[in-house]
Amino acid sequence: MKMAMSISKNFNLNNIKFDLSKELNNSIDIVALDIKKGIEKGVQFEVPFKRNAPMTIKKKGFDHPLKETGLMMNETKMIKGKASQNNQIATLLPNEKRIDIALWNDRGTDDIPARPFWGISKKVENEIIKRIEGKIEQEIKRA
Helix, strand or coil: CCCCCCCCCCCCHHHCCCCCHHHHHHHHHHHHHHHHHHHHHCEECCEECCCCCHHHHHHHCCCCCCCCCCCCCCCCCEEEECCCCCCCCCEEEECHHHHHHHHHHHHCCCCCCCCCCCCCCHHHHHHHHHHHHHHHHHHHHHC
16 A cells, blocks of 8 residues: 655744735835836826927927926826835825816827826736745745
């Protein structure tokens, strides 16, 4: 009679602290910076923004999509909801003064072409996943 052999490792799951709040908050900062850089460069997700209409260029005095002379000009502050040990959720929203304008530009309207700028680029997504996976691996080794 052949006996089956198994090897196992018991983990005390109480020793594993999945407090990812620091990593989540750092991730939000990375995403916010990626969005700001995209707006400044006029390119997001490796796709250049569509040019402004000639009438818009004449009115603004320059051709830089997502930059405006009013609410959009130099208004790159974003609302960050921080994660904590008890709340493992971090959020990022456009400045409340420009949330409707941001939505119009991101999705487009009948008069404004879509210029998607809000979200996570593949490069940043991979960087965040690597950071989170590293933290989880560290905690499992520690346990």
